[in-house]
Amino acid sequence: PLGRKVLIIYAHQEPKSLNGSLKDAAVEELGKQGCSVTVSDLYAMQFEPRATRNDIVGCLHNSEEFNYGVEAREAYKRGDLSDDLIEEQKKVQEADLLIFQFPLYWFSMPAIMKGWMDRVLVEGFAHKFPDCYSSGLLKNKLALFSFTTGGSKEMYTKGSISGDIRYLLWPMQHGIMHYCGVKVLAPHICFAPEYVSEEKRKEMLLAWAQRLKALWKEEPINCSPEWYFK
Amino acid sequence: PLGRKVLIIYAHQEPKSLNGSLKDAAVEELGKQGCSVTVSDLYAMQFEPRATRNDIVGCLHNSEEFNYGVEAREAYKRGDLSDDLIEEQKKVQEADLLIFQFPLYWFSMPAIMKGWMDRVLVEGFAHKFPDCYSSGLLKNKLALFSFTTGGSKEMYTKGSISGDIRYLLWPMQHGIMHYCGVKVLAPHICFAPEYVSEEKRKEMLLAWAQRLKALWKEEPINCSPEWYFK
Numbered sequence: 001p002l003g004r005k006v007l008i009i010y011a012h013q014e015p016k017s018l019n020g021s022l023k024d025a026a027v028e029e030l031g032k033q034g035c036s037v038t039v040s041d042l043y044a045m046q047f048e049p050r051a052t053r054n055d056i057v058g059c060l061h062n063s064e065e066f067n068y069g070v071e072a073r074e075a076y077k078r079g080d081l082s083d084d085l086i087e088e089q090k091k092v093q094e095a096d097l098l099i100f101q102f103p104l105y106w107f108s109m110p111a112i113m114k115g116w117m118d119r120v121l122v123e124g125f126a127h128k129f130p131d132c133y134s135s136g137l138l139k140n141k142l143a144l145f146s147f148t149t150g151g152s153k154e155m156y157t158k159g160s161i162s163g164d165i166r167y168l169l170w171p172m173q174h175g176i177m178h179y180c181g182v183k184v185l186a187p188h189i190c191f192a193p194e195y196v197s198e199e200k201r202k203e204m205l206l207a208w209a210q211r212l213k214a215l216w217k218e219e220p221i222n223c224s225p226e227w228y229f230k
Numbered sequence: 231p232l233g234r235k236v237l238i239i240y241a242h243q244e245p246k247s248l249n250g251s252l253k254d255a256a257v258e259e260l261g262k263q264g265c266s267v268t269v270s271d272l273y274a275m276q277f278e279p280r281a282t283r284n285d286i287v288g289c290l291h292n293s294e295e296f297n298y299g300v301e302a303r304e305a306y307k308r309g310d311l312s313d314d315l316i317e318e319q320k321k322v323q324e325a326d327l328l329i330f331q332f333p334l335y336w337f338s339m340p341a342i343m344k345g346w347m348d349r350v351l352v353e354g355f356a357h358k359f360p361d362c363y364s365s366g367l368l369k370n371k372l373a374l375f376s377f378t379t380g381g382s383k384e385m386y387t388k389g390s391i392s393g394d395i396r397y398l399l400w401p402m403q404h405g406i407m408h409y410c411g412v413k414v415l416a417p418h419i420c421f422a423p424e425y426v427s428e429e430k431r432k433e434m435l436l437a438w439a440q441r442l443k444a445l446w447k448e449e450p451i452n453c454s455p456e457w458y459f460k
Binding site for chain 2: 013014016017043046049050051052053064065066067068105106107110112114115117118119121133150158161162163167170174175176179194228
């Protein structure tokens, strides 16, 4: 709806890929709805995935022994995080909805996106124990994981060799987003697009655009072990 | 034992950290046993986590539309992967045991280590469908995930808010290592070292060195859903 803000964190090298098209479809559909949409195109930005001393501007809190979590927390307080992190945090802060768009790499997100999680979701900004899970600092926001797989839907079912696809969503949805207080919408999964026809891939794109039309009426999932492992 | 080869893939920024000490303890103890130990110190190497066109030397298989998985597979066949990947693959090929040593970041490994998985474990080298899981191309090797956590052991139990620690091992142990045919030893977990005494941390180090003494007699876990979600 008018005025809602969406941040799409997008990790694919190729604009012509299905992931690229899914991202474009979201920009278009959400734009039509009057949402304001921002895209963090991680590969195009050459986003840095490594959590290092470079993320802290100026002096360290403890220069004897480098502890990334502590240093990032203290730098956040002082306003001394590197510019790229401040920029991403501003986008997150303003967003009502975060959409993560990526190809599944090894039962998880690509390293470049994991680096976004590692570096942007700093203590004090996204969480501050015991302010986590339902009282995480990013509460009142929504997240949605939208991804493509190599394996087929059949391979990702309970009892099948790769297990229920929900098993691998636990670290991403619960361990990251829910930990920060973000409510999680059902994932959007395009299974094995490389092994289906061009027509099928078009249907996948349409289904995503279709879902987005009614997205703001969706209820978040119940992000507890039952949803994942029942 | 004499002649066994171990590769430690290590991801911590600070040599003086507990992770650094755990890595050093493994180098020392395994060395004493007559093993040949190699360390990939990812931060020191400034290891590249991003999967990009730079990983492919020379021309692309399909320059119209970049597909990382396809390009890496074809480049591997031609011997045209970038030098850093060839180097890591050589280390993996020679190793009997892979030890991953890292601090848990967001229910998973740090991005720099995820990038190692994304880029090194190329199709044709580590797996080639249907040669995966028990017939993965890295069969006859062992892997062990050794990591530290921020949260306490109590937080990572079934029924507790962060769930059983085994839930988050599924993507790493099963989705990556088992997929490549690698047999997985029980993980080694140091819970919340930042919140315990110096003496407790020393005990953690000793316990690790102690475990390594009898490591080669250990049986791999049964890396199936039952182990993780029973």
